[in-house]
Amino acid sequence: MTAMAADTPPRPSLRERKKLRTRAAIRTATYRLAAADGWEATTVERIAAAADVSPSTVVRYFPVKEDILLTSELDPLVEARLRARPADEEPLESLRAVILDAVTAVLADEPEETRLRARLLVEVPAVRARLTETTAETGRRLADALAERTGRATDDLEVRVFTAAVLGALREATVYWAERGRRDDDLIPLLNRTVDALKDGLALRTRP
Known part of the structure; x- marks a missing residue:
């Protein structure tokens, strides 16, 4: 396990554990x-049969089929870890730390699923379109944490633009990785490189 395990929240209730098992089965x-x-x-009906649940259960847990690929139980944990970063740390470095920890954990725990998700992201327009929407939801959670850390309002324009820019850049880096072979050891360096580009002010210089 990675460092993410150190911040594992308290054990969920029996009801919540049943929900998590159902989501995992789907x-x-x-x-x-x-x-x-x-x-x-891969229709909802076939998913339901394979997971031994009803189609309505699949839809109740995942109203949009693509959400099965793209939503994650890690979002609340990433938000909590962002709030716990050192108060004097630059927001960009805080986001780098918590997001890359989460990606590292997923790569370690679900390597095949991660590569399949990346392939579908490239091949299926609906998956890529839905990723934009789910990224926006993640952005809202992280923007709230960043607003609290920086003493700004939750609807502050600069906070929203900053968070959207970082997550949008990391999303594009993930697509870039997916288009180029999906090697596990390539993704984290690419994400780090993306954050470095943002930190440098996105200066696009001509290569010698």
């Missing part, structure tokens, strides 16, 4: 079907 079934038959053939 995700496992979806990845298995998508890997074998492709995304279009």
Whole structure:
């Protein structure tokens, strides 16, 4: 396990654990079907049958099919870790630390699923379009944490622009990685390089 484990929240209730098991079963079934038959053939009905739940249960947990790939239980943990970063740390470095820790954890725990998700991100327009929406939701959570850390209002324009710019850049770096072979050891350096580009002010210089 990675450093993310050190911030594991208290054990959830029995009801919450049942919900997590159901979500996990739906995700496992979806990845298995998508890997074998492709995304279009992976219908809600087939996912439900493979996960041993009803189609309405799948829709209740994941109203949009693409959310099965793109939503994560890590978001609250990333938000909590962002709030816990040193108060004098630059916000960009705080985001780098918590997001890269989360990505490292996912790569370690779900390497095959991560590569499949990346492939579908490139091949399926609906997956890429939905990623933009789910990234916006993640951005709202992180913007709230950054606003608190910097003493700004939660609807502060600079906070929103800053958070959206960072997450948008990291999303584009992930697409870049997906288009170029999806090697596990390439993603973290690419994300670090992306944050460095933001830190340098996005100065695009001509290469010698």
